[in-house]
Amino acid sequence: MLPDWLAAVFAFVFGSLVGSFLNVVIHRLPRGESVVRPRSRCPGCRRPIRWYENVPILSWIVLRGRCRGCKARISLRYPLVELAGGLLALACLRQFGLAPWALCAFAFLAALLALTYIDLDHWLLPRVITIPFVVLGVAVSWIPGGPGLVGSVLGAAAGFASFVLIGAVAERILKKEAIGGGDVWLFAMIGAWLGLRALLPVALLASLQGAIAGIVLVAAARGEGRRTAAPPPKPTGDEELDAWEPPPGALPFGPFLSLGAAEFLFFGDALLDWYLGLFR
Ligand SMILES: [Zn+2]
Structure with missing residues (x-):
């Protein structure tokens, strides 16, 4: 069986990745846009967001909440939804087990x-x-x-x-x-x-x-x-x-x-x- 700490790390990473997808859903779905395509862009300068700028929670901290291109502010909500996703996955693992x-x-x-x-x-x-x-x-x-x-x-x-x-x-x-x-x-x-x-x-x-x-x-x-x-x-x-x-x-x-x-x-x-x- 998986060690407990490794299962917890997996759950948190998985949950925060789902949170990252939920950010896309929250932004696009009410506007009638596809949640799959196109790739995410900066709403300020339309610069495509690269995968390494899209790592849940960490990218926002490394970029200090600003776009690398135009320095437009990236809402604190994005890392918070990712964090919530990670914590909820962790809570489910703790409550219901593997x-x-x-x-x-x-x-x-x-x-x-x-x-x-x-x-x-x-x-x-x-x-x-x-x-x-x-x-x-x-x-x-x-x-x-x-x-x-x-x-x-x-x-x-x-x-x-x-x-x-x-x-x-x-x-x-x-x-x-x-x-x-x-x-x-x-x-x-x-x-x-x-x-x-x-x-x-x-x-x-x-x-x-x-x-x-x-x-x-x-x-x-x-x-x-x-x-x-x-x-x-x-x-x-x-x-x-x-x-x-x-x-x-x-x-x-x-x-x-x-x-x-x-x-x-x-x-x-x-x-x-x-x-x-x-x-x-
Ligand atoms: Zn930008």
Whole structure:
């Protein structure tokens, strides 16, 4: 067998390379561009980025966050997404061991990471990611460590139905669309990967942390003397991307659902044990 430290190094390098690919997905997919071709270029001077300038995390540090050609700043987000990819792969290895479910869990987390940044940038959860990942989640659910086929199918169906229902009720009360179409598919995806029993805890974790972040943001905006309005409805279709601008200080819900799902993946059993223990 592979020594533990070598497996950990492999996991981190693999995860950071996936993170590097996720940067491309986050940047190009919402713009309708291919994620495979052409090769990456500097957005400033169109200079092609060479392989040795594209080593995850290290290249950004060596280049001190600037393009070698035109010295344009390279966003700190690129190495951070690569670092997140590496750490998430390492966490999956630690939690699930050198097993097929570790790879599945990492694929799920990688998709959530891409969706988080796309939603932060564009208030959009592209269905070309969420819907295939609903199918994939059901397809791998029988693997040891997964939620099982029944839990997965019920989770996907209940996730979809509950958000459609909540959305419809909220729409009648608020007289406007309250939950974006993208959130519905993301919640179905989370149900498919984590099973029916995860839905309520994930929704609670997401709402709680979303509310806290919202309060912090509103307070920060007050400090700057800006007014923050309640978020307007999110666009429902992928095609409305350019026509809609989120107000300053508002946050999309997708990142918080993703965060809640990741927390449940690693701490769900401990969390449920603790919660059920309160009634014993
Ligand atoms: Zn450049």
